[in-house]
Amino acid sequence: MYIAHVRERDKAEQLLRDHLLGVRKLCESFGAKLGLAHVAGLAGMLHDLGKYSDRFQRYLYQAVWEPDKAEFKRGEVDHATAGGRLLFEFYHNERNTPHEKLLAEIVGNAIISHHANLQDYISPKIESDFLKRIKEKNLPEYELAVERFFTDMITETDFKQYVAIALDELKQFMIMDPTQSFFLTKFIFSCLIDADRTNTRLFETEAKEEEPIKYKQLFEAYHKKLLHHLASLKKEDGDKPINVLRSEMSEQCEQFAEKPSGIYTLSIPTGGGKTLASLRYALKHAQQFDKQRIIYIVPFTTIIEQNAQEVRDILEDDDRVLEHHSNVIEEEVKEEELGDEPDDGFLTKKEKLKLARDNWDRPLIFTTLVQFLNVFYAKGNRNTRRLHNVSHSVIIFDEVQKVPTKCVSLFNEALNFLKNFAHCSILLCTATQPTLEKVKHSLLKERDGEIVRNLGEVTAAFKRVDIVDKSAKPIGSEELAGWINEEIEEWRNVLVILNTKSAVKRLFQLLKDSTVPVFHLSTSMCAAHRKEQLDKIKGMLEKEIPFICVTTQLIEAGVDISFKRVIRSLAGLDSIAQAAGRCNRHGKDPLGNVYVIDHAEENLSKLKEIEVGKGITTNILARFKKKPDEYEGNLLSQEAMRAYFLNYYRVMDANLNxxxxxxxxxxxxxxxxxxxxxxxxxxxxxxxxxxxxxxxxxxxxxxxxxFRVIEQNTISVIVPFGEGREVIAQLNSDDWIDDSTGLLKKAQQYTVNLYSNEFNQLQNEKAIVAHFDGMIYELKEGWYSKDYGVDLQGEGEMEFASF
Known part of the structure; x- marks a missing residue:
């Protein structure tokens, strides 16, 4: 009787054979998505082979029953390397074929790394960490563990037959391409991590596997509800010219969904109903081509809540729509702590956190561009765990032009893999399409892949603003505040978008004593706080109460809100176009004004993308004054946007990789x-x-x-806003762990991502409380402001909800 885990609650034992078979079964189901059931299953079958040793069995027994007599420290007995070594010894010799060696390397790396990050095949030190682990590391009782594996788990003959099937799968998949090999390795690693953690969680919580979702029927039901909703909108104001256009583009998405999966563009102008039109495409395409989920990728956390709630309301389904903002859990795994992870036999409260289901297994997901890129390239098993669930998806990128410049090549390679090998259909949604197909690591878009027909005419029909260039002379915050105060009575409401948080905060402070209410939005606020502010703003817009809103660019992508006037600090032409989408959005006035200014106090030295974009936009503004016909007489035309991005990527060419x-x-x-x-x-x-x-x-x-999508590393902190206090209280109690998945999901609404310098400053002020050895952080009361969010001065005043 060889044991894999002992449950804390009742000291029940999970047999090692049952665990290996359970993980193999899950791996097979995950790997089958790419025709790699046995390749992934091989990783599941071998991953804990080292637990067959007497050392591990003694370690586990003493840890549970005789902790005072323990011979080994936690993590001291390596059980993760043995399975990889077995595969390497059998299939990585001179006599073996290239595919056998590849199998040993891909699956072997997943096995030896399943408590850390994938190992370097070769490192900058000109060493192979993979070979050191798999060939050189001392593994006492390795031969004994292998003997028991072939006695208790599977015979050697059956094992080799299983490997033969895995090799056939690999041969059909592989074309010996290094890019493809990288993504395949990550995919197998993802299958193993999710299968291992899922099986362990099910045992620990005594839960049963959920019934598989019948995706086709579910998406069919969703599709009917969406069509019913669109029909009701058509009855209300369907005869208005703008709404007729919206309806036509929505129907074009429905028709286009019948085409095979690929990478397509949806260039609906701002305010054209992009979210629901893309959902219509996704639901129809998912039914026709057997997709398992629909994933919305947005650039900022700001718009996840709005889009997700709108979709929830239409589909009448809360449970199956997942919002994934950021990782509440900070997951740092050091190489010397290989055993200090879930699946080490018995679980501490800290380790149970890591088992919480956070693997993107819901049919409809809203997440950020940062989280999407982290799945493929960032460290931390929690990120990679989600990768296999991205396959067989319809993936909708909202405001795709917001892909950080340095990540363009990596973004394109990931999308090409998803299209060519992972059975995904990808929709690039924005009114300002970037020319991603014109760079070195080009995006493999489909020819004639634009869904909207007669795009130039549609863009012209949706023109609702004039761009007023007031950037000839730089303007400071005091002068800007004076101008706004002079005009606000006539304007009624105005949105001011600046490039830096410090400039926004300075202007807000100068405007606080205005005769009208002033709102401030910032990424220093948690999602729930921003939502509350946006709800208040929308209420004032409906009642036509005068007010001012000052914010960074976080409001530019996807927030359905419409102001009489917009002031935008000079930046990339795409940002100006997105800002324009918040002005006269629904065409109530003949034309709204978007004023482009050059803010004198913004320091862009560390914001190269904005600085370069600002320079190119300045040139386009100058050229437009001389030859407006080059841009169809419209600064926001498709031609102007194409010229902007071609120039931008040319200037930033060295920064795309x-x-x-x-x-x-x-x-x-x-x-x-x-x-x-x-x-x-x-x-x-x-x-x-x-x-x-x-x-x-x-x-x-x-x-x-x-790898960092954002230049500076950020750390997630739960803040005491609204029900955030309740979340913090639960974290400090002893009875929350059984619903860790639900609690962590709720916590995302009350989480702020802090840069390391901000986090360190708050730590020095004793404003941060750490839980579970730094896996979760909370912000103390008094350090969160109703105006600014996280307050580095500790002068925050907040009214808290009682509970």
Whole structure:
């Protein structure tokens, strides 16, 4: 009787064989999505082979029953390496074929890394961490564990037959391409992590596996509800010219959904009903082509709540719509702590947190661009765990032009993989389409892939604003505040969008004593706080009460809100177009005015993308004054936007490939280079005087260590706003852990992501409380303001909900 886990509640034991079979079964179901059931199943079957050793069994028994007599410290007994070593010894020798070696490398890396990050096949130190672990690490009782595995779990003959099937799957999938190999390795790793954690969670909570969702029937029901909703809108104001256009574009999405999966563009102008039109495409396409989920990717957390709630209300389904803003749990795994993870036999309260279901297994998901890119490139098993669930999806990118410049190549490679191998259909939604197909790592868009017909005519028909260029002379905050106060009575309401949080805060302080209410929006506020502010703003707009709103660009993407006037600090033309989408949005006035200013006090030295975009926009504004016909007489035309992005990507060409300055290498070359293009391999062969022994040469761990979508690393902190206090109270109680998944989901509404300098400042002021050795952080009362959100001065005044 070999034990995998002992349940804390009742000391029940899970047999190792049952755990391995359970994880293999889940891995097979996950891997089957790409025709790799046995490749993934092999990882599941072998991942805990090391637990067959006497050392591990003694360690587990003593940890549970005799902690005072424990011979081994937590994590000291390595059970993760043995399975990878077995596969390597069997299938990575001179006599083995290239596909057998690839299998040993891909599956072996997943196995040895399932408590950390994928290992480097070769590192910047010109060493192979993978080979060190799989060949050189001392594993006492390895032979004994292997013998027991082939006795208790599977015979050696049956094992080799299973591997033969896995090899056939790999041969059908692989074309020996390093880019494809990287994504395949991550996919198998994702299958294993999710299967292992899911099986462990089910045992620990004594839960049963959920019944599989019948996706086709569900999406059919959703589709009917959406069509019913659209029909009701048509009855109300369907005869208005703008609404006729919206309806036509929505119907074009319905028709286009019958085309095979691919990468398409949906360039509906701002205010054209993009969210529901794209949902209509997704629901129809998902039914026709057997997709398992629909994933909305948005640039900012600000708009997740609004879009998700709108969709929930229409589909009348709360449970199956997941909002994923950010990771509430901070997951840092050090190499020397390989065993200090879930599945180490018995679980602490801290470790149960990591088992909470957070794997994107819902049919409809709203998440951010940061979280999407983290799935493919960031460290932390919690990120990678979600990858296999991205396959067989319709993925809708809202405001795709917001992809950070340094991530463009990585973004394009991920989408190409999802299209070509993971059975995804991808929709790029924005009125300002970037020219992603014109860069080095080009995006493989479909020819004639624009859904909206007669796009130029539609854009002209949706013109609702004039762009008023007032950027010739820089303007300071005091002068700007004076101008707004002079005009607000005539304007009635105005939205001011500046490029930096400090400039926004300064202007807000100058305007606080205005004769009308003043609102401030910032990423320093949690999602629930921003939603509350936006609800108040919408209420004042409906009642036509004069007011001022000052904010950063977070309001530009997808927030359904309409002001009489908009002031936008000079930035990229796409940002100005998005700001214009918040002015006269529904065409109530003949034309609204969007004033473009040059704010004198903004420091853009650390915001290169905005700085470059500002320069290119300045040139386009100047050219437009001389030759407006080049841009169809409209600064927001498709021609103007195309000219802007072609120039932008030309100027930023060297910045499109995520550069890791610490190792002097581009991220794509760290992960996806051919052997002959990898300088590490060249140095290794000179140093060793022999051919590099592995087929793969990616520096997976190094790349993950340095990958950040946002330049500065951020740390999630739960704040005491509204029900955030209740969440914090539950975290401090002993009875919340059984519903950790639900609590963590709720916590996202009350979480703020802080830059490391902000976090460190608050820590020094004793304003941060850590839980579970720094896995979850909370902000103390007095450090959160009703005006600004997180208050670094500790002068926050907040009225808290009672509970």
């Amino acid at each position: 995520y550069y890791v300055k610490e190792v002097d290498k581009e991220m794509t070359k760290l992960l996806m280079a051919l052997h002959r293009e990898n300088s590490y391999v060249t140095y290794y062969q000179k140093k060793q005087g022999t051919i590099f022994p592995l087929c793969l040469n990616g520096s997976n761990k190094t790349a993950a260590e340095y």
